[in-house]
Amino acid sequence: MPFIPHTEDDVSAMLTVIGVASIDDLFDEIPAGLNVAGLPRVGPGLSEAEIARLMTERADGDGRELCFAGAGAYDHYIPAAVWEIATRGEYYSAYTPYQAEASQGTLQLIYEFQSMMAGLTGLDVANASLYDGATAFAEACLMAVRANRASRSRRVLTTRAMSPAYRDVARSILGGQGVELVELPLTDGLTALDAFGAEDGDFAALAIQQPNFLGRLEAVDQLTDWAQARKMLVIGVCHPTMLALLKPPGAWGQAGADIACGEGQPLGIPLSSGGPYFGYLTCRLPLVRQMPGRVVGRTVDLDGRPGFTLTLQAREQHIRRSRATSNICTNQGLMVTAATIYMSLLGAEGLRRVAAQCHANTRALVTALTGLPGVVLAFRPFCHEAVLQFDCPVAPLLEGLSRQGILGGYDLSEDYPELGQALLVCATEMRSAADIERYAVVLKGLMTAPLRAQGG
Amino acid sequence: MPFIPHTEDDVSAMLTVIGVASIDDLFDEIPAGLNVAGLPRVGPGLSEAEIARLMTERADGDGRELCFAGAGAYDHYIPAAVWEIATRGEYYSAYTPYQAEASQGTLQLIYEFQSMMAGLTGLDVANASLYDGATAFAEACLMAVRANRASRSRRVLTTRAMSPAYRDVARSILGGQGVELVELPLTDGLTALDAFGAEDGDFAALAIQQPNFLGRLEAVDQLTDWAQARKMLVIGVCHPTMLALLKPPGAWGQAGADIACGEGQPLGIPLSSGGPYFGYLTCRLPLVRQMPGRVVGRTVDLDGRPGFTLTLQAREQHIRRSRATSNICTNQGLMVTAATIYMSLLGAEGLRRVAAQCHANTRALVTALTGLPGVVLAFRPFCHEAVLQFDCPVAPLLEGLSRQGILGGYDLSEDYPELGQALLVCATEMRSAADIERYAVVLKGLMTAPLRAQGG
């Protein structure tokens, strides 16, 4: 029987020890009416060879598009060593490291991860991950509301340049506790403060994204100082790879942001249709007791030798129950394992090169595409993503590109109708000059061909 | 620098310790004229991302044909666990287990492998692998010549039903030591003894393949008794999976074969264009000191606890040098690791089912193809491979099949012209009824289409 080691002899000997006649008898406490005989709708089991063939065919059918989309998930190169090691059984099949002596591998790795994330964001401490960037953003908002001693506001100020998905998710999660999200408007793709007045009231925090969802670089120093002058905490939502190049949240403004969070996927996690990824969260040391999620600390053992253990567990649901900082239990541990290996392989210089190359490639892409009539760049400068505006609808172009195996970007018309027929594009370090050329050629064909003729 | 950990500081500090000014100075014992400045023809290095892209494109272009060929390499299902474990660094990146205390993992695994191969072949002892089935056959012949105390012949008798590739390889290798291979003729696809007379002289051994290259089941009992009566040793060359179903060489005839060998690839090794595979070799205990290759034994350590070590090393080149039983040193260790895991996962019953399913599928294939006009079965019964005879040349048919993604079998016309336009086909447990149907349909199309019209 698949995955079940018992021989028939085992079963009868075991039933004898228990003192019942059959396995079914062990379920005799289930009231009669609630019993079901089986799961006919699930169908028969497949051998490993059969399911392997099915999955291989499906995966082959899906293929891989030449990817010029970012918008929250990025096609970076993942060194082979990352997943060859992360999927070692000792990492893959271990539980949360509650028994520290039997989990030093995972614990030390998380400690190293915390150190790296603190270094990247320029803050003091990090947790062991949240589900993804969007939920990390939501948790950061809740954390700020709890942590801000200077304000009793249950409102968090953010901006229209924050990822629309993050804002959606945060609203789903914050609503329960009556925490509200308010958005600052944009000017030229950047968060604008001009319209904000005293009558807009008190906020627990300001949350900004750097680079923002439109690929723009916010004036983080100014925004940070502005918010902290108004007793808000500052939350920076950052692309971790870009942090190898950009000023870290801990260095924003006079005092530095208070909390940083974001999507960890760029750090060695495959695109994989959207998950599993991981959210990271770091903060200044005084806020650590309001932090959600697991934390590892270094300490010593009975013999005085260094070792690692979960700490500050009094924040967590398994100890504090209804008064925990969050309900999170299972997090994205294995992704953290991969990211830690990834960052170790790349180092600061490697990560910086990746970031710089993304910027350079996206510039090359923008140059190539804006060379076509009817395509203009919305804002400049941009970081690793850019907004292009078209003189025709974007959706049919994306369909046409897709038929040729190109994922042309993310259509902004629904989230940002004010930008017109706009497309968010991204060329990571994975895209070659030839790839960019190909995109331009195919797009040109689509924009001059019957499609356009019909449209116009 | 790829894979080199030195910082610039390291280099200068190290050069100072050595007392030279530059790395190039360390090569000052190479006579001036022999120095080269570099390897311009090799070209520049690629990043991992660049080579990954190149290799992925090449592998994708190669695709996987729907495989109906066997002829020495078989498309069996390999459970995922096999290679996920075999490629663990501790197996993958270890050397030959010369330091036993630091290599118990590899050593115990080889001991388990030896036990399994002995069990499969019904013989007493096994070595830790040879390069592949063909070289195992050659080594078995040399071993028999050395081991046969009753005969001083340097000739080995084999049969025309022995794999042509194995015969070729054996000739390349045996020639050096003046050992000659003589072939018995075939009747109805089976090794025939009728023509053999006393005048044919003395032989050190008889080597037979079961199932033979044409998929036929030899009368192994009779052949073994016949040869042993003539003081030949008997070598059985066997497909290991089929041995889960077939009488093992150790049980052939009155006394059993003396040596068994063959290709280990069916035991969990990917097709991979022909290698790395591994050759296995087992024998009766009294012959063990003539066996080539590495052997592991179980013994005890200083505290009396069981442990494993290389043994009988006096047979090997690193001890015995010019008087070794073979020059083999590096073998196919990692493949043995995979095969040992494979056999553990399948067990005797699993392996028997695979074997039986191959037989059943090949019968279904033969039924489907011989349903077409112009295709007949050459011999019956057959095991997991069968010979089909066509009324038209086989090569163009195979080309036509290949264009449709089908590898139709192995064209026998060059190796066995006496069989006419003949094809060796095989359907392993991996081929579904739909696959077989598809082969038949495409073949029918090819045999009735213009191609045939032109040919006829």
Added chain:
Amino acid sequence: MKTEPVIFEYSRPGRRAPSHAPAEAAGPGDLPAAVLRTDPPALPEVSELQAVRHFTRLSQLNFSIDTHFYPLGSCTMKYNPRACNRLAMLPGFLGRHPLGAVERGQGFLACMHELQEMLKAVTGMPGVSLTPMAGAQGELAGVAMIRAYHRARGDGARRVVIVPDAAHGTNPATAVMCGFEVREIPTDPSGDVDLEALRSAVGPDTAGIMLTNPSTLGVFERRIGEIAAIVHGVGGLLYYDGANLNAILGRALPAAMGFDVVHINLHKTFSTPHGGGGPGAGVVAVTQRLEPFLPVPMVTCEAGRYRWLTGRERPQSIGRLSAFMGNAGILLRAYVYMRMLGGEGMRRVSGFATLNANYLMAKLRESGFEIAFPGRRASHEFIVSLKGLSRETGVTAMDFAKALLDHGYHAPTTYFPLLVPECLLIEPTETESREELDGFVAALVAIRDLARRDPAQVKAAPLTTPVRRLDDVRAARDLDLTWQSKRPATGGA
């Protein structure tokens, strides 16, 4: 004992392993200096070999299913089939951008759709969303749906969620995150919910109750029908914490028990990896009345073409819970596992999980251990109480846990559920052999005998692990949460 330096201790300024990054460093281009970083981040500078060696060695310091029996109660540490991993990591699946065209994701979407259908069959519920990324997020989704349901009916007074004292910590924490008050009710001596307490706890302010059945006490809540009647009677809904579904797979359907919503930990029942803490998947299934509120997105199939249903098509949805669609890769692993099992295989899972638990319980009882609920069948797990032994010898449940590590077994869950003093919650799972269980019993017996003979020895355990017991107090007091290069290198050479 093995120690391994912290990776930063291998770091040297100027060490590079650039085969993983673009060879040529592009400049910052037109990025304004004001937004650029001045110092490089503190990441280790190590070679590829140093990284591989370090993380390989670190891995060896872990216990895991692949190396040890791991009977951690409530965690369902069963074998994670390697096929699930390999097939979910096929390049076609890994390489797909979440915003990629659905035409180029039909294979993936087909798996997701079939997974939804299998989950409906397993729960008996008509609606499913795959989005939640762990059990706790499934709970959040479920309780948020309960809240949305009451709100949609204009029923704003329901501010209490009832939770038994045996509940997992995520239950009350979730209720609070959703804006509810938690009302805890006790367990009766037989391990069932105290019905009287329940009756007096419910009322017009009851939004619902969160239950797991079998409960975390390892017994099946026999009066679930009555409980459902009581809660439904006052207009509340029933939430099923499906973390323990392994116990009843193919034996009983949450829907038939009267539950309105259920989450399932695919990383438990459906054997996706725990990964040293995650990721998981906490899919939710609901009865018809909660269907409109399911979190988006979910997969639909129209004329053989699969696509996502979005928020716009589901106006009453509680919304999105992840930036994209949840832990897709984990869902794929569960899908593969479920297809390999089939319906019969799933029923065998619960059968053998229960057989193993009851066998282990019987053997331990035979060996003189105190079973927390001796009159009951074990479900897939059960509780041993060491209260008596602890009083007698001073050796605690935690000491037992540590001593087990020296015997090569991971410890059961200790001190949860909190209501049983000095408890070990033991869940062997169906994938362990009888010999493994017998060995575990022998180890517990040996530890008990030692506890009686020489308790100090047990209290000194573990001795064979990479470190001995750690100073948790110091860890929380002298916080050392990140590597500081100035600190002396105490992590080993």
Added chain:
Amino acid sequence: MKTEPVIFEYSRPGRRAPSHAPAEAAGPGDLPAAVLRTDPPALPEVSELQAVRHFTRLSQLNFSIDTHFYPLGSCTMKYNPRACNRLAMLPGFLGRHPLGAVERGQGFLACMHELQEMLKAVTGMPGVSLTPMAGAQGELAGVAMIRAYHRARGDGARRVVIVPDAAHGTNPATAVMCGFEVREIPTDPSGDVDLEALRSAVGPDTAGIMLTNPSTLGVFERRIGEIAAIVHGVGGLLYYDGANLNAILGRALPAAMGFDVVHINLHKTFSTPHGGGGPGAGVVAVTQRLEPFLPVPMVTCEAGRYRWLTGRERPQSIGRLSAFMGNAGILLRAYVYMRMLGGEGMRRVSGFATLNANYLMAKLRESGFEIAFPGRRASHEFIVSLKGLSRETGVTAMDFAKALLDHGYHAPTTYFPLLVPECLLIEPTETESREELDGFVAALVAIRDLARRDPAQVKAAPLTTPVRRLDDVRAARDLDLTWQSKRPATGGA
């Protein structure tokens, strides 16, 4: 200390893990009963988890590059890049049947063709065959070509191959396999071949000489030009054992040194895995006069299309050496590695391998160890002789080797080459860091100090490995080469 039972000890009759085999057992069909097996073979019956756990645990008992510094002389235990493994194991490569259409293997064949070209550049030779499956088979191919060459010229008297006493064991063994007599010549005190001995050894019976340069003594044979002149002068050919190519990659070409044929261990210089014993690849390269004799097949490119050259097209070939075309997957790994390095990277390999060896030698000399050839540069490896120390303390090279294991370092090669008494042949490779080398020196110093203080302690090593020193005599006397179920289970629990 960890032990792990033999897998047969987990076996129970009737245990099945059939998710890997067809679910339904087909009957034997029309196979005659006479050829069928009556009893099932003695394979273990274990569950998938048991197998995974067993082989995972076993793996942890090994030292390996991925876990330990492994300075095994003559073995070039450098980092095996994981990218090589992953890219060679892409499904398109793994799934290709060796007899598949060449049209569907153009990607693979392109790699093979480019590999041939790179190997030509690296050796300076115009002809290459990728077929040999290890160094020893490369030697066999090479010496067989020498034989074929002489035969083709009607020169049947050449029955002797000359081999220095420092040569690897495969060299004389190969010569004998090819039907030659071996004539051994000594090394002079500086580590070079004794030229006088060579002069008197050569003659009309000389088929050739087998040399490695740098030799296994870790020094470059400076008078290689003279040697070539002497051997060529009598009509013999020069064979280059390229196992040590890592030392001169991009610095000197075997062809320029006067060699006629060379094999290269890709599993050393080009970093393919050793796999606990193999597989490797022992490609051969030759000068023009030996080209016709190269073993088949090899890849050719005609008008952009790749295909195999077969025996029919190469009538003078020494023939086939493998059933198909050799260790294709290993060749792919080497191809990936070579492309990642490029020409500059290859030159850096020899540079840093040599830097590490000379640094380690200098440090050890400084620390008072006796260097076997102190007047010489180390190549990529060098020899320490413990003769003096052994005489003084009774502690042998083998004792040192075992004690190093307790320090977490794999031992160097011991007792090879045989001509240096109590030798350690140390090859650090270029992928180890300076800190690792310093740690190794410290360990050797500590062991030496202990040897002087308390030799018995060193002789008791290793103490931290899964087993202590093993009884090799008993292993060879009471042969226990396969598991016998009747034997008492002594392998652990």
